[in-house]
Amino acid sequence: MEILLTKAPGGALIPLDDEQAEKIRKFKPGGVIRANIAQARNAAFHRRWFKLVNWAYDIWSETAEMPTHRGQPIQPNFEKFRKDVTILTGYRHMVVGVNLEIRWEADSISFASMDNETFESLYSKTIDVIIGKVLSDPKLTADEVREHIDYLMTFDG
Template sequence: MKHFFIKQAGGVLVPASDAEADKMTRYKTGEACEVEIKLWRNPHFHRKVFAFFGFCFQHWSADKAGLEHMNESAQFDRFRKDLTILAGYYEQTVRLNGDIRTEAQSLAYGNMEQDEFERVYSALINAALKHLFGKTTDQNIINQLYAFF
């Protein structure tokens, strides 16, 4: 069973919510148990990355990539994967017919530590500057882009 805690002063771990505290009533005071500590990535930073994807997606045009017949959700999903690949975060596999398939690395919470996620974000910005915003002269778009730095 998983339990979620917050570290308090003095190294004391307390349940992260009332629901978590209720779950803890099944354990007796002084009873020993094993706990695996796993830090969560910064959720605010994760939202910032996906806001950046959204900003870039709005600037980009699906008809330039032959995706204009896909729904917007599918276009966005393909777009963020392609930008991740352009940023250098991908895996390649060989298919049964010998073709090489390139897939973006997952940016999911459980697949990457915070420091690596920050490096990915920096690479995403560089890839977007090079491939999406390189010829942009609209000062409003440039100012919005700088807000993500």
């Protein structure tokens, strides 16, 4: 069971809300409770990363030359783009498929898998990837790149 707590001014950990308090009431008074405490990541910062990646995806999907396969155009895919950006930031691991093909898979960016410090590093490296892989497209004019860089810098900080 996961219980969300907040630190009170006196240092005590108290339930975040009524739902969390109800979970605690299920424990018997005087019983021993084992807990693994971790500070939750900032959800707003997590949403901001997705907004950043969505913005970059919109630019990339409009400017990148999409390949064709047997005469059929291949459509861009946000999930693949998001995972590729994560891989390019260095947050990745090797996997092997049943056909023995080895490839990179993106590490999970879930709250349970990545602490604040690691996520901040991912965020910063994501900006670097966007500059190097999305905004370096030769189809973009110098003015467009400057405009995109100016907007991108609103995400930094």
